[in-house]
Amino acid sequence: MEMKKDKVSPLRIPVVAEGGYAPSLSAENGRVSTAERWLAKKLLAALGHPSIAIVFWNGEEVYTATGKPIARTVLRDHAALYKLLTNPALHFGDLYSTGQIEVEGNLVEFLETAYCAYDNPERMKLLRKIQDNFLNRPRANTLDGARDNIHHHYDLGNDFYELWLDREAMQYTCAYFPEPTMTIEQAQRAKLDHVCKKLRLKPGDRVVEAGCGWGGLARHMAKYYGATVKAYNISRQQVLYAREKAKEQGLVDRVEYVEDDYRNIQGEYDVFVSVGMLEHVGPDNYPGLSNVIDRALTPNGRGLIHSIGRNRPARMNAWIEKRIFPGGYPPTLGEMMPIFETNNFSVLDVENLRLHYARTLEHWLARFDQNVEKIEQMYDGGFVRAWRLYLCGSIAAFTTGSLQLFQIAFARGTDNDLPWSREHLYK
């Protein structure tokens, strides 16, 4: 999940309550009208009656499922209910971040339940009907001003990421857990090796990397496989960090970090690799990316793209797109195909590592939670809530199958220098 760096800007979450992000439950917020009670029931119905209760600002509760609720969503005021009805995908995140909505119970389980309920076209039709008939307002354009709401992913500083990413390679992408009990450091190392093996990397190979994050893969390839790597990234802060690490590890003669866009890749390479960049490229640019790869790769060149994806086409979650990753889009395998078809590349191997990303995120969340006081001091409570929601929501998206993680190995369509089996990946 690398992200283009933009100007420094805060999360611009509208905070309604003065002096804090968690206004307390209070009768002052007023009584619950019959219409509001009815709308809450309809919302639960539209979500397929999940095991989630809605608790109003006065303590009154609505629950339409049988059995015990796995979580309670506490709405702090009237506005929270109406915002939630208008565009749950977008507003839930903001309302949770500011504390206008509280979740009592396990946040990941709550989100898993909500994702499963939400991921159903029929139910969404019902929700739209409620919106059209009872809220009498145009559907929200969830992308309004997304460009203005630039996240500050990479403006948060390396110190922040060092608190909760793996301590060796600073990998902000899905790890690989061939043994599910691995530590995050072991699993990120296993991921880097898995990628190198899929690329059949060997000493002397010239590699180009599109979107290199803090440069961990490039250093790994140089250090353990004897490759020469040119790694592109438009985040200056990451590039500076990456160069520093390469210097410390005596790899400057074999790893070069270039602060530039992948579209400006120059030169000829035996290997093209991109881990966690495609999510931010956008489908319109896939044929262009194909041309970049075609220009860069030798006749026997090998390629690998590692990206978050989907089973069916859908936008990124509106809140994540607005607050965390503007312009982000997780493509389906089918949507990715122009990258390969445009220049007759041959897809050799696709592996779906969906549950590995859920596991990766669980490790990140655990470390984040261990450091929550430090992070609250670095930023504020609203930031902590927003970030926790993002991590929890991502876990839920991967465990419920709303998101996938695809690793795609490819070669030119005319290249016959291919291994006869994938057994070498498991030695």
Add this chain to the structure above:
Amino acid sequence: MEMKKDKVSPLRIPVVAEGGYAPSLSAENGRVSTAERWLAKKLLAALGHPSIAIVFWNGEEVYTATGKPIARTVLRDHAALYKLLTNPALHFGDLYSTGQIEVEGNLVEFLETAYCAYDNPERMKLLRKIQDNFLNRPRANTLDGARDNIHHHYDLGNDFYELWLDREAMQYTCAYFPEPTMTIEQAQRAKLDHVCKKLRLKPGDRVVEAGCGWGGLARHMAKYYGATVKAYNISRQQVLYAREKAKEQGLVDRVEYVEDDYRNIQGEYDVFVSVGMLEHVGPDNYPGLSNVIDRALTPNGRGLIHSIGRNRPARMNAWIEKRIFPGGYPPTLGEMMPIFETNNFSVLDVENLRLHYARTLEHWLARFDQNVEKIEQMYDGGFVRAWRLYLCGSIAAFTTGSLQLFQIAFARGTDNDLPWSREHLYK
């Protein structure tokens, strides 16, 4: 490469020369005009000047590449040249089968060179220009009457296939050569095991197979994995053969062969598998196939589809489609995706076994050639030539990357009961 069974009908190749399929080279066929010489040169230019010489009926030769030609195409008469120019993909096969065209040199190498030359959109534009400007005729509709030209793949009788397919499982689909030196019997067994492992097949599993050929996979699953298999096939001859074999091997209580279309699959299964049927389903029917799978599969069901495919969308070779596989269409991965997206199936693993199919076909061709006299007695010389061309052309298509072979493992999008690695495939 299973095929729907239709009525018994011969290959309807128009034979122009009485009394044989290889008219001898003769000056009686007339002299070569300047225009014909010029057209032959243009044809070679349109093909990118391959290392192939064109030899006219009077022995005169045209060659536009440098170096030694790897093969010579001998045209027996004027008509052969004009037909070749009008629609090389369609007419070459017929002309070769009847002997109006002869290839001197290695047929596979010749076809590989021709495929590489032909697989280029720019060159094809040039060819079309020649056709439009100099032949002054509408472009041939290669599908004219394809339904009438029904091949007799499965009407040739099991005796014919037993002459050249593997002797254990009668697999008329791509084998798997983890060791390239394997015999075809070993490699077909390895393929069956590879499929079973990808499906995590275990004792007691209920399997449904769509398009089962002579039933080898179904028997393998029952015999070595303890599964119960219901296998569908519309070819009566294959079903009768399959039942006979199941009886011989004492598997009738665990394997049922159903003479019916895959669309009529009934019941609930732990596993859906289809090896070599998709090529004949047609992209319009993929959402329907998806619904069949959705109906059949349990919540934790596993699926695998094994099919010939492409890197880029293109029709089947016109001659193969007309004479061998009417209605056949090798899809790209992107074109296959409606099978999965329609019902939120999650693609877990894609493996491209392109070169394994070339190797498989080499084994088939070698056995075919060992039995060529027997086959010529069973049918005739034209049949032998057509069949050799089909086998050689298929080898060339897989070695040049014009065709791919995809194995796609999938599960429901909501299923989290997934292995953490693919290592179990290699144990």
